[in-house]
Structures are given as structure tokens and as C-alpha cells.
Amino acid sequence: MGTATLEKNDSAGPVDSAENSASHLITVTLRIRRFNPEVSDEPQWQDFTLEIDPKERVLDALHKIKWEIDGTLTFRRSCAHGICGSDAMRINGRNRLACKTLIKDIGPDKPITVEAIKGLTVLKDLVVDMDPFFQAYRDVMPFLITSGNEPTRERYQSAEDRERFDDTTKCILCAACTSSCPVFWNDGQYFGPAAIVNAHRFIFDSRDEAGEQRLEILNDKDGVWRCRTTFNCTDACPRGIEVTKAIQEVKRALITRRF
Missing domain, CATH: 3.10.20.30 (Beta-grasp domain)
Structure with missing residues (x-):
């Protein structure tokens, strides 16, 4: 009986599991x-x-x-x-x-x-078609630019300096922020939040030497000044990046030339 009961339970198990599922x-x-x-x-x-x-x-x-x-x-x-x-x-x-x-x-x-x-x-x-989105990303030069010879050791950076741009390193280029922006809907020439976020990531990197150049790119008529601070981009970001804050910091850097 014990064996029969065990066999019955064993055979019933998968059925019960499927029914529960x-x-x-x-x-x-x-x-x-x-x-x-x-x-x-x-x-x-x-x-x-x-x-x-x-x-x-x-x-x-x-x-x-x-x-x-x-x-x-x-x-x-x-x-x-x-x-x-x-x-x-x-x-x-x-x-x-x-x-x-x-x-x-x-x-x-x-x-x-x-x-x-x-x-x-x-x-x-x-x-x-993601080509316009990625073209804006490429236009802000999203890579480290330094002068001189290639280093023989890593470029040191303090934890405080790294923290300065930590938030904008999280971007995964999904375009959720850019395609939530009313300005971008009406004018595809606008760089868009994602491109500005990726410019921010290098503008405020203490190891980079092309901050001024990126700021001039974003000072263009289709650049950072087109932002109307609707916060749509921040709400849409699946990575929780404070996109609107990053855009405001770029605007402030353009005015003060301090970054």
C-alpha cells in the first residue's frame, strides 16, 4: 500500500503543479x-x-x-x-x-x-529609426578626450570627483527620455535629453579636457537652451537618472564657465 500510495502521489504531483500554475x-x-x-x-x-x-x-x-x-x-x-x-x-x-x-x-x-x-x-x-538619436549622441563626443601621450598608468581620480558625474554614467541609450520630450516631438533637430546627459558625463569628468568644446556644441540653437524643463525626461528614465538636473547643470556651466 505504501508503495502504491507513493506512486499515486508521484503521478499526481505534476498534474497538481500544472493546475496550480x-x-x-x-x-x-x-x-x-x-x-x-x-x-x-x-x-x-x-x-x-x-x-x-x-x-x-x-x-x-x-x-x-x-x-x-x-x-x-x-x-x-x-x-x-x-x-x-x-x-x-x-x-x-x-x-x-x-x-x-x-x-x-x-x-x-x-x-x-x-x-x-x-x-x-x-x-x-x-x-x-534610431539614427537621428544616435547621431545626436555622437555629436556631443561621448568619449574621454585628453592631450599628451598615452598614459603608462591609469589616470587617478578622487571619489569626490567621480561622484560628480556618477548619475549620468547610468544611461543605457534607450531613448525613453528623448522620446518623451515635447520639444523633440516638434523638432527632431533638438539634441534631446540623452545626448545632453552623455555630454554631462564627460563635461564634469575631471580627467577630460574637452569640456569647453562640448559646451559650445550644446550652446547651439538646437542645443541645451531648447529644454523647457517639463521633467518628462526624468520621469521616463528607467535608470532613475535625474535628467532635468543634469540639463540644468550644463546650462549653468555655459553661463558661469565653471565645471
């Missing part, structure tokens, strides 16, 4: 703004209904749709851990990383809207 699933609807230039010039909203664990992420839901329902759904993603920044999109009207947004945190009892970030040309579905 299924009991955690909820039915959600993702309302995705689709765009395919080969089919139509106008985007259209499409609903997808699926069962998913509420503790899973929006990225998991998108994967489920692409792998099991509609393989034509197009979006970017890579690391799926909030580091690569490639899956930034508008979820329920806010810029977020799909891999960091849990289903349970965004009102799954109503349709969850998913669309491409604003201000950049949509190529297909949730994929936008």
Missing part, C-alpha cells in the same frame, strides 16, 4: 499599434488576448504573441534585463522598458496599450 494565469488584452509600410500608410490598433502570469513582463507577453499568435509582430529586444535599452516603448501612454514592466503593475483588467516611442520615424510596428 494555470490557476495563477489571468486573461489580458494587449492593444498594439501596428504599422507596416508595405501594407498601409496608416497605423492601426490590433487587440491580442492571451493568458499570462501577472508577474510576467510586457516583454513576455509580446514574445507570446509573436511566437504563438502572430509572427509578423515586430519589436526590438536583446538582453531582457534592463541593460541594453533596446525595448523602450510607450506602454499605457508612458515610456517604459518592456522587460522591466510587470503585467500586474499596469492595470491588466483593462486593455494594455503598446505603441512605438514618439518623435522618431516608425519603421514597422514598435521599431523606430
